[in-house]
Amino acid sequence: MKIKNLREELASTSYPGRGIIIGRSEDGKKAVIAYFIMGRSENSRNRVFVAEGDGVKTRAFDESKMQDPSLVIYNAVRVFDGTTIVTNGDQTDTIYNFLEAGNAWEDALRSRTFAPDDPNFTPRISGKVENSTGAYWLSILKTDCGDENSVQRFFFEYTQPKAGEGHFIHTYMGDGNPLPSFEGEPTLVTVRGDLAQFTEDVWQSLNEENKISLFTRFIDLETGTWESEIRNKNQ
Numbered sequence: 001m002k003i004k005n006l007r008e009e010l011a012s013t014s015y016p017g018r019g020i021i022i023g024r025s026e027d028g029k030k031a032v033i034a035y036f037i038m039g040r041s042e043n044s045r046n047r048v049f050v051a052e053g054d055g056v057k058t059r060a061f062d063e064s065k066m067q068d069p070s071l072v073i074y075n076a077v078r079v080f081d082g083t084t085i086v087t088n089g090d091q092t093d094t095i096y097n098f099l100e101a102g103n104a105w106e107d108a109l110r111s112r113t114f115a116p117d118d119p120n121f122t123p124r125i126s127g128k129v130e131n132s133t134g135a136y137w138l139s140i141l142k143t144d145c146g147d148e149n150s151v152q153r154f155f156f157e158y159t160q161p162k163a164g165e166g167h168f169i170h171t172y173m174g175d176g177n178p179l180p181s182f183e184g185e186p187t188l189v190t191v192r193g194d195l196a197q198f199t200e201d202v203w204q205s206l207n208e209e210n211k212i213s214l215f216t217r218f219i220d221l222e223t224g225t226w227e228s229e230i231r232n233k234n235q
Contacts, residue, residue, distance in 0.1 A: 009168060019125075
C-alpha cells in the first residue's frame with residue numbers, strides 16, 4: 001500500500017464524516033491519535049468536544065437546538081487499564097465494559113452493528129491503542145452495500161507501527177444521498193510534527209463548512225503520559 005500525505009488525503013473529499021487516525025510520531029516515541037467529527041444537519045453541527053476525565057465526549061453546543069441526542073452525544077474517548085479507546089458512537093462504552101470484564105474488543109464489537117440512521121446506516125468505526133507499546137487496532141461495522149439486513153464487521157491489527165506513519169479510517173467515502181460507506185482497508189498516511197503541528201494540519205485540512213470538532217493525543221510510550229488538544233468550530 002502506497003503511503004499518502006495526510007493533509008492531502010483529508011482535503012480530497014468535502015465530507016469523510018467521522019474519522020479516526022492512529023499511528024506513531026516521527027521520532028517513534030509517541031503513539032498518535034486523532035478523532036474528528038463533521039456534520040451536514042443542524043442537529044449534527046450543534047456539537048462540541050469536551051474533556052471528560054481522561055477522555056472526551058460530545059456535548060450539545062446549544063441545548064435548546066438539540067433534537068435527537070441518541071446518535072450524536074456519546075463518549076468518544078475513554079482509557080481502561082493502559083488502553084485508549086476511540087470511536088464514533090456509544091460503542092466506546094461497549095468496548096470499555098467488555099475489556100473491564102476481561103473480554104476481547106472484537107467480542108464487544110461483534111455485539112454491535114452499524115448505526116440505525118436510515119438511509120445512511122452510518123458505519124461504526126473504532127480504534128484501540130496500547131499506551132505502553134503503541135500497538136493499535138481499527139474496526140468498522142457497516143452494511144453490505146446499504147442492505148440493512150446484512151452487517152459486515154472488519155478488524156485491522158497494527159502491532160508493529162512505524163515512526164511517522166499511521167492509518168486513517170472514516171465513515172463515508174464522500175458526500176451523497178444516501179452517504180456512501182467507507183470501503184477497503186484503512187488508508188496508510190503520513191504523521192508529521194509534534195502535537196501542535198499535527199493538530200493544526202488535521203484541522204486546517206478538513207472541509208471548513210462541514211468540520212465540527214477535533215481531538216488529538218500524543219501518548220509517551222516510555223512513561224504512559226499524554227498530552228491532548230481539542231478544537232471546536234462552535235465557540
